[in-house]
Amino acid sequence: MSSLLTGLNEAQFAAVTLPPRPALILAGAGSGKTRVLTTRIAWLIQSGQVTPQGILAVTFTNKAAREMLARVTAMLPLDPRGLWIGTFHGLCNRLLRTHFRDAGLPQLFQILDSGDQLAAIKRLLKMLNVGDDKFPARDVQYFINSQKEAGLRSSAVEAIDEYSRQRVALYAEYEVQCQREGVVDFAELLLRTYELLERNEPLRHHYQARFRHILVDEFQDTNRLQYQWLKCLAGGGDRGAALFCVGDDDQSIYAFRGANVGNMRAFEREFRVETIIRLEQNYRSDGNILQAANAIIRHNRQRLGKNLWTDQADGEPIRIFEAFSDGDEGRWLVEELQSLVGEGFSRQDVAVLYRSNAQSRVLEHQLFSAGIPYRVYGGLRFFERQEIKHALAYLRLLVNPDDDTAFLRVVNFPPRGIGARTIETLQDAARHSGTSLVRAVAAVAGKGGSNLSQFLALLEGLRRQASGLALPDLIARVVSGAGLAMHYQNEREGQERLENLDELVSAAANFAAEAAGRHLGESGQPDLHAELVEFLSHAALEAGDHQADAGADAVQLMTVHAAKGLEFGIVFLTGLEEGLFPHDNSLNGEDGLEEERRLMYVAVTRARRRLYLSLAQSRMLHGQTRYNLRSRFITEVPPQLCKWLTPPRVGARVAEPAFSRYFEPSAASRAVSRPAPTTSVAGRDLGGLRVGQNVSHGRFGVGVIVAAEGSGSDARVQVNFGKQGVKWLALGVAKLEPV
């Protein structure tokens, strides 16, 4: 037992061994949060306080759940099946599968991912003849999900005006459609489970009695419904479960998708949390990086309060590079990377971060031209690929013919002469008889619906062929039987899709191997239907890797959001410009800015040894060049921690060669040849000013010159003062100081 606890620092030890009472752990970045969670689970079990069955551990991502399970099982020899460790959605799925009847769901209900959900909503809007101009499908989707995440059914939503009344009506129709088709979306998994437990007292008591310890990871990211769900499962009073919530309010960066940091304060209040433990010792970053992070986050008002420290040395200064243009920034990045690799750093340990995905294009272009291997996170995931979704749709129809989303997806794929006309007729018939599309085929079969009949025959044939096959074989049979394989063979770019379909079969084989024995029917034979349904749920709940070639020794490119939870020896944080980071669209009020700042904090704390901050004075965005101010977040880093690779304050004169701006070029920077900015107004006498330069004005504050005209005493410049607006100023009149 003591071996479990050795090596923990004081705060970690205290957290791990807390008595079974509601507890809030404020775990700073790199403070050993996962270690505390996993060690506590192991300690609770090993010290005999609880059996594995009595533990429920909840995470947000499958990755986090997998890691937690792996680390717990590494500490204790136990059967992982007894432990309930999973994502909110995964656990809800498990509960709903078990209690489908009480939850009012068909046994083989299927899960809509967000793409499926959007398709279902579009179909609904079309059916109801609702104009897309007034009710864009995306908005309706967002509306429905927000209501569900607030715990509200359509019947409970208050409509204040005609418009909201109509939206609520759409929500109601959507509920009916999903119920008829036997499908649930992501938010529904949560809401349905919550309602199930709320309404079914014996069931609720059963689980409350079972789960004596509930541990929650990334608690700051929970939404209102998830918190309600946790409260319900934990039960109240002295007999309630020990709810152990770990989170970091400073790393709350998902408010835009419903995360409610307020849950931390609410938890503290509602559960009368007596001790809040702060994990403040950071084991990841060198001192300077940590100090920079602390200095930045101190500017936020709404904090529970926490200050990271380390006993490691200060390390290197924060390096800052101010480029002329986005292209310039990219060239510098390439040079710096090349010299780092030359010095023996591993590419895998270097991350290039940016605020928005659009920024990766320029960087990728430069990296590609320079032949530097890189990997971009984000983009299509395995189970989201077109060919995979098609194959899954056939599988879904085998399980549930009433799944209209799946039906529409493949009724004419591969093309079999079933056009929009036919489908419209079919949908009309289905609506009139109040049935699914499949069941309506008979009604239209006479009127040119013979292709439809053939499609039904195809499905029937697949169902026959599939019976008795093991899961991977079944999928292979469906892929070829449905004509997908043939179709992609004939397509020019179909090779990769074929490979992915093969990959789907292997994924199923792996899945079946792991699930072996879990699906024994009454005869003791594997129940393929159940196995297939579970595989389909798995596909919806875990969309798979973003990219396949994960192992390559490549520089890692990703958004700051995607970097949360990761760490790298060296981090390049690019595009630190007002408007980009903090992003314009986030600057609605104090809350928005504070979330941006937390994002900055997350970015900075990803770095272990070395952190670069970079920005560009001009940047091509949406087809035009923009001149942005230096990000306020750079200014929030104490200057004594920084080493500017470019002069921090003095702007270059027009006539001077651009590279004279370097007073301390690094090895890499020296090699860069620097073209003059394309926006230069060379030849024009602007009194030492130039486009792209930061200037300050007595009344408007700091701004950046975005254009110029005239010369000499007539010279005028256009300056972007950010919030103060964009102004034209005559140089003969206005006093502009270079900044």
Add this chain to the structure above:
DNA sequence: TTAGCTGGAGTTTTT
């Protein structure tokens, strides 16, 4: 039915 065009929009994202 599909290719090709046009117009509009353009943070962040897991399940």
Add this chain to the structure above:
DNA sequence: CTCCAGCTAA
């Protein structure tokens, strides 16, 4: 600029 959705023409 570049991607996408939705529409029109063949």
